[in-house]
Amino acid sequence: MILFFTDFGWLGPYIGQMHTAVVGYANTIPIVDLMHDAPAQDPKAAAYLLAALAPAMPAECVCVGVVDPGVGTDRDAIVLRTGNRFFVGPDNGLFSLTARHSDAVRWYRIVWRPETLSASFHGRDLFAPIAARIAARTTPGQEARCPASASWMDGLVTEISGPAVSPEWADDIDEVIYIDSFGNCILGRRAMTVDQHASIHVPGETLGAARTFGDAPEGSAFWYANSMGMVEIAVNKGNAAERFGLKIGTPVQVH
Amino acid sequence: MILFFTDFGWLGPYIGQMHTAVVGYANTIPIVDLMHDAPAQDPKAAAYLLAALAPAMPAECVCVGVVDPGVGTDRDAIVLRTGNRFFVGPDNGLFSLTARHSDAVRWYRIVWRPETLSASFHGRDLFAPIAARIAARTTPGQEARCPASASWMDGLVTEISGPAVSPEWADDIDEVIYIDSFGNCILGRRAMTVDQHASIHVPGETLGAARTFGDAPEGSAFWYANSMGMVEIAVNKGNAAERFGLKIGTPVQVH
Amino acid sequence: MILFFTDFGWLGPYIGQMHTAVVGYANTIPIVDLMHDAPAQDPKAAAYLLAALAPAMPAECVCVGVVDPGVGTDRDAIVLRTGNRFFVGPDNGLFSLTARHSDAVRWYRIVWRPETLSASFHGRDLFAPIAARIAARTTPGQEARCPASASWMDGLVTEISGPAVSPEWADDIDEVIYIDSFGNCILGRRAMTVDQHASIHVPGETLGAARTFGDAPEGSAFWYANSMGMVEIAVNKGNAAERFGLKIGTPVQVH
Numbered sequence: 001m002i003l004f005f006t007d008f009g010w011l012g013p014y015i016g017q018m019h020t021a022v023v024g025y026a027n028t029i030p031i032v033d034l035m036h037d038a039p040a041q042d043p044k045a046a047a048y049l050l051a052a053l054a055p056a057m058p059a060e061c062v063c064v065g066v067v068d069p070g071v072g073t074d075r076d077a078i079v080l081r082t083g084n085r086f087f088v089g090p091d092n093g094l095f096s097l098t099a100r101h102s103d104a105v106r107w108y109r110i111v112w113r114p115e116t117l118s119a120s121f122h123g124r125d126l127f128a129p130i131a132a133r134i135a136a137r138t139t140p141g142q143e144a145r146c147p148a149s150a151s152w153m154d155g156l157v158t159e160i161s162g163p164a165v166s167p168e169w170a171d172d173i174d175e176v177i178y179i180d181s182f183g184n185c186i187l188g189r190r191a192m193t194v195d196q197h198a199s200i201h202v203p204g205e206t207l208g209a210a211r212t213f214g215d216a217p218e219g220s221a222f223w224y225a226n227s228m229g230m231v232e233i234a235v236n237k238g239n240a241a242e243r244f245g246l247k248i249g250t251p252v253q254v255h
Numbered sequence: 256m257i258l259f260f261t262d263f264g265w266l267g268p269y270i271g272q273m274h275t276a277v278v279g280y281a282n283t284i285p286i287v288d289l290m291h292d293a294p295a296q297d298p299k300a301a302a303y304l305l306a307a308l309a310p311a312m313p314a315e316c317v318c319v320g321v322v323d324p325g326v327g328t329d330r331d332a333i334v335l336r337t338g339n340r341f342f343v344g345p346d347n348g349l350f351s352l353t354a355r356h357s358d359a360v361r362w363y364r365i366v367w368r369p370e371t372l373s374a375s376f377h378g379r380d381l382f383a384p385i386a387a388r389i390a391a392r393t394t395p396g397q398e399a400r401c402p403a404s405a406s407w408m409d410g411l412v413t414e415i416s417g418p419a420v421s422p423e424w425a426d427d428i429d430e431v432i433y434i435d436s437f438g439n440c441i442l443g444r445r446a447m448t449v450d451q452h453a454s455i456h457v458p459g460e461t462l463g464a465a466r467t468f469g470d471a472p473e474g475s476a477f478w479y480a481n482s483m484g485m486v487e488i489a490v491n492k493g494n495a496a497e498r499f500g501l502k503i504g505t506p507v508q509v510h
Numbered sequence: 511m512i513l514f515f516t517d518f519g520w521l522g523p524y525i526g527q528m529h530t531a532v533v534g535y536a537n538t539i540p541i542v543d544l545m546h547d548a549p550a551q552d553p554k555a556a557a558y559l560l561a562a563l564a565p566a567m568p569a570e571c572v573c574v575g576v577v578d579p580g581v582g583t584d585r586d587a588i589v590l591r592t593g594n595r596f597f598v599g600p601d602n603g604l605f606s607l608t609a610r611h612s613d614a615v616r617w618y619r620i621v622w623r624p625e626t627l628s629a630s631f632h633g634r635d636l637f638a639p640i641a642a643r644i645a646a647r648t649t650p651g652q653e654a655r656c657p658a659s660a661s662w663m664d665g666l667v668t669e670i671s672g673p674a675v676s677p678e679w680a681d682d683i684d685e686v687i688y689i690d691s692f693g694n695c696i697l698g699r700r701a702m703t704v705d706q707h708a709s710i711h712v713p714g715e716t717l718g719a720a721r722t723f724g725d726a727p728e729g730s731a732f733w734y735a736n737s738m739g740m741v742e743i744a745v746n747k748g749n750a751a752e753r754f755g756l757k758i759g760t761p762v763q764v765h
Contacts, residue, residue, distance in 0.1 A: 012547065013545040072721070120736065
């Protein structure tokens, strides 16, 4: 399975062109669009979100992660391997939290290059093709496409000791990392690190915990452990981001 | 084939997580996103829309229907079977119109439970996995994944006489049930129940029928039998919802 | 592989219904949604965009192209074949630029008709089913579904000398043909036809070329050869369409 996690949005031909790159190489590997509205041009917030989503990915999969403001510069292209999960994308910290929360971590630099590599769309030209090749070589029944001697690495990557960009981001941060279309705000903090009686201070209000939306009166604000296991600020039938002026990166206080 | 019919929208990881749940279990079952902008949190309007879409579904398929304001409460999780079509979702009336317009109707309560069931995302944790298991057990060539003795029901569901929630919604309603991105308004009325010479009264205007958009002068309003077989109010190169102040649930008069 | 290129948008059941039509006929043919925000109701702009995307399609594929303001009128339904790429859609000029830039061009009129053909949704009722049948008959391993004697054409199409609608659109046009969600504006001009030192005149400003976004100072406007090989006008961290008042069809000057 190949999963896409990008900040491209659903408009334009960009998602379709990445799918084409996969299907054109290996047309029986399932593709899942995990999300295409990752925090735009914000590898830090996206790193926390991806780390929250990674534990529920299948034990064997390839995830293409593209939040890549440095495309076209000399930043490297890398692969993170955690067990039999592979993460393919730019060397800009995007995979750093996923690596930190995983066991059996290995890093690789992508050395394969396509015939033509555009300056602005490595998702289509580099990351999706690499993902297709890794998936084809590591998925039982798919190896037929591969040279007889090929390990999944041959000609694609070389192992490295670690990524060039390894930011000192904390394990958990009390900042908004994602706002959904209803205005619910996910923090970069795993719910398991917070006491159920904790309060969250946002501008003008202090929020207690609820188990789910139905447990809070209509119009009231609360925090809860969301379905990814992250702390999320919400208003029952309301818009928390608007009400409290929260944006991606806004700090809050958790006590 | 598994079809998704939800009100989740395309943003966030929610659709992708449901796909992952299916593919992770049975990776050769085709998935179709029928729509993800079903009337939000409105099982009644969504029930009419789903019933309009159901007749064109393949004779053998599993449809995951999630318009579920009661998620996290004690509402049941059910399966409607009409012939070899299965509908998986909450027991809140969402499948009631589909059942009423179908033959060979049977109902089941979902008894299977995942290792962990979140309070807020049964689409990922319960409905998609059940759909994958039903599809795997009822799709020729897929049964290999299944225990040798398993009927499609074993360990998943138990048959019941009917759903707990069975609203007394009419067969057809003269209310708006869906508004598309161009402002065209679908009513909860099957076109075959309306005379072609009927008029529809909306605030400030009376609309006659047209066969298609091209038959109405630019800027004029009309109703027509849409491609789902439902009555739809439209303005040629205009926005009917804005012009007449129509929202989901707004009543109109058909004579 | 079947690719969809439409102006339907992602909302409503329309994309899902076209997918269902394909999967219901031939459930192992991969489907890619190339894009669903092609220039709305604008076959001319869409023709330039499709021609820009076609060269990167797989050598063997079927592309359903639907930008079809004339649906429900007596316009024909056609197939363009370029090598082993097939383009299925309305006879309104949409495929004209793709044909002009291709070798080995052949044209066909669709003669197959479904049991019921709606007046408003030929994408679901005609184009997607035809695409599924062509793909099934031309994809190795899929022919089992086909009558033993069937060539890909039998009962589906008849060859014609050319489309009925063959507009005299230039090979390249200095007009905006697509605006992405960030306000970047693609012109109907292939970058290979423009000198790298050329300037583009937009209302109030003259733009020079840059290789990529990172090469332009923040807030400055420029043009560049985008990842489709087309000339694109952009503002680094800004919105070119808003800044210069550009819309689809707006002419600019390239010197």
